[in-house]
Amino acid sequence: xxxxxxxxxxxxxxxxxxxxxxxxxxxxxxxxxxxxxxxxxxxxxxxxxxxxxxxxxxxxxxxxxxxxxxxxxxxxxxxxxxxxxxxxxxxxxxxxxxxxxxxxxxxxxxxxxxxxxxxxxxxxxxxxxxxxxxxxxxxxxxxxxxxxxxxxxxxxxxxxxxxxxxxxxxxxxxxxxxxxxxxxxxxxxxxxxxx
Amino acid sequence: xxxxxxxxxxxxxxxxxxxxxxxxxxxxxxxxxxxxxxxxxxxxxxxxxxxxxxxxxxxxxxxxxxxxxxxxxxxxxxxxxxxxxxxxxxxxxxxxxxxxxxxxxxxxxxxxxxxxxxxxxxxxxxxxxxxxxxxxxxxxxxxxxxxxxxxxxxxxxxxxxxxxxxxxxxxxxxxxxxxxxxxxxxxxxxxxxxxxxxxxxxxxxxxxxxxxxxxxxxxxxxxxxxxxxxxxxxxxxxxxxxxxxxxxxxxxxxxxxxxxxxxxxxxxxxxxxxxxxxxxxxxxxxxxxxxxxxxxxxxxxxxxxxxxxxxxxxxxxxxxxxxxxxxxxxxxxxxxxxxxxxxxxxxxxxxxxxxxxxxxxxxxxxxxxxxxxxxxxxxxxxxxxxxxxxxxxxxxxxxxxxxxxxxxxxxxxxxxxxxxxxxxxxxxxxxxxxxxxxxxxxxxxxxxxxxxxxxxxxxxxxxxxxx
Numbered sequence: 042x043x044x045x046x047x048x049x050x051x052x053x054x055x056x057x058x059x060x061x062x063x064x065x066x067x068x069x070x071x072x073x074x075x076x077x078x079x080x081x082x083x084x085x086x087x088x089x090x091x092x093x094x095x096x097x098x099x100x101x102x103x104x105x106x107x108x109x110x111x112x113x114x115x116x117x118x119x120x121x122x123x124x125x126x127x128x129x130x131x132x133x134x135x136x137x138x139x140x141x142x143x144x145x146x147x148x149x150x151x152x153x154x155x156x157x158x159x160x161x162x163x164x165x166x167x168x169x170x171x172x173x174x175x176x177x178x179x180x181x182x183x184x185x186x187x188x189x190x191x192x193x194x195x196x197x198x199x200x201x202x203x204x205x206x207x208x209x210x211x212x213x214x215x216x217x218x219x220x221x222x223x224x225x226x227x228x229x230x231x232x233x234x235x236x
Numbered sequence: 237x238x239x240x241x242x243x244x245x246x247x248x249x250x251x252x253x254x255x256x257x258x259x260x261x262x263x264x265x266x267x268x269x270x271x272x273x274x275x276x277x278x279x280x281x282x283x284x285x286x287x288x289x290x291x292x293x294x295x296x297x298x299x300x301x302x303x304x305x306x307x308x309x310x311x312x313x314x315x316x317x318x319x320x321x322x323x324x325x326x327x328x329x330x331x332x333x334x335x336x337x338x339x340x341x342x343x344x345x346x347x348x349x350x351x352x353x354x355x356x357x358x359x360x361x362x363x364x365x366x367x368x369x370x371x372x373x374x375x376x377x378x379x380x381x382x383x384x385x386x387x388x389x390x391x392x393x394x395x396x397x398x399x400x401x402x403x404x405x406x407x408x409x410x411x412x413x414x415x416x417x418x419x420x421x422x423x424x425x426x427x428x429x430x431x432x433x434x435x436x437x438x439x440x441x442x443x444x445x446x447x448x449x450x451x452x453x454x455x456x457x458x459x460x461x462x463x464x465x466x467x468x469x470x471x472x473x474x475x476x477x478x479x480x481x482x483x484x485x486x487x488x489x490x491x492x493x494x495x496x497x498x499x500x501x502x503x504x505x506x507x508x509x510x511x512x513x514x515x516x517x518x519x520x521x522x523x524x525x526x527x528x529x530x531x532x533x534x535x536x537x538x539x540x541x542x543x544x545x546x547x548x549x550x551x552x553x554x555x556x557x558x559x560x561x562x563x564x565x566x567x568x569x570x571x572x573x574x575x576x577x578x579x580x581x582x583x584x585x586x587x588x589x590x591x592x593x594x595x596x597x598x599x600x601x602x603x604x605x606x607x608x609x610x611x612x613x614x615x616x617x618x619x620x621x622x623x624x625x626x627x628x629x630x631x632x633x634x635x636x637x638x639x640x641x642x643x644x645x646x647x648x649x650x651x652x653x654x655x656x657x658x659x660x661x662x663x664x665x666x667x668x669x670x671x672x673x674x675x676x677x678x679x680x681x682x683x684x685x686x687x688x689x690x691x692x693x694x695x696x697x698x699x700x701x702x703x
Contacts, residue, residue, distance in 0.1 A: 089676025099257030123628045
């Protein structure tokens, strides 16, 4: 159980790091340049063309990396492309009340990033476990002992319940931790200057 | 304008990934993936067999020469004079099956006598070398196709595999009953030459005839290099067509243009009737839930957040095993209900995102942490953000729906895709990946149009307190 949890946790951490690096960089490009925006759109199409269920066995057959690394990289890239669209889309939708409020918003801009970041972390965890469970149930590579594969194979109710509780805790912890991290990183909100 | 080049680039990337990631047979691996620097044709294969027979007894070379058949004769028989006597006998003996197959020897006994056999082939080439010309073959095939099999089929059979390129070329497209008749005549001769069965019945419909023609052309894709010469421009094109991607691209192009029957396309269309409604259920359910989540957060920002986080955790923990991995054997209606339930997974997290993000930004913009913006403002914002989320949720929904189909025993795209992954079926996976890519592009284009429309609309500034 511990090994399985570690494998899933490793894959999740790798996925989160990969997703944030790819997502924030691509999101920045998409916001700053028209080409970046186009690149982001094409990558989202690539994401749709190669769902993780199809891409995971292919990546495993190509790279021959340990299963948690393969899953981490794959889910990270998938979620990273998603973050880039989030960042671009939400910035476009941002209300523009005026120069003073824009000034007040400036230090909080990174907080604007924090919802996609937090959701990405939670989504990465979910995605990794779902993928592990699906690949194990469908008998597709990469084969690994992980939280997801235990969930897929566990027949004893106690084992199944344990895996479900562990997954629930993992999600809440990750979500809570990510929120605290985002807040400590951004600092207290800036005061809006009076009009 | 960008769609076609992107589709080509996308297909190349996907094909490369499938080729390196899937299990392949040694025969497949022997063919280059994208570029063949040294394409080979009949000239090369015939010379190879001839060299081996010149050196001594070689059953494999003899077998290869018999297999190459009539197409090898223009490259082998002019060289016969220049070979040593023993080598001449070996070559003549290797060509004996060709003479028997085509019936060019009136007295087959000469083929058993080595010296008589050599004399026979020399004489044959003196008499018949003029028949081995592309223009002659083309005229013969045209005559058979247009009039009657009896008029030239015997001549074509004597030309053996030399006639194959023209026979396949003149199969053309099958749309009317006249085309069916032509296909029946040409396939009958091609089948006799290659010893394969591509039969078109007398009362066959154009669709049935097209299926037989498709099978013939597919065989030809694999064996073209054995019976055609690659010189000049054809050598240049062969560097691309004598590759795994080139063969797939040619076949797909014929299927897309309606020249060939697309077996994969027909199967995909049939299975999409199951997968499509499931995907739609998933997407609509997820979007409704995302909007409801944003409304919940607006109504009760603090408790709503807690509630939503709890709901998400429950959705994640309970729905994967309950709905994806261990569902009972469901019908389509049951699976659609399960897809709606699965959309909780897709909807809860984006709702968390949309709601929190919108709330945080509007609160900061308002400068007043204590008073949340009105419900209507938040809902409008959540709905406006939906286009951002839709193309992303589409990819997640595909994975979940595939798993749902597999576990509930529905005949959708999912189970066939899993089977293709296990068996290394590149054609199916290419069709699925390209279809999904195009579908995602369409969803994204529609979503971007909706986003642009919502941005063009005069933005209503949130209610901001002046102090």
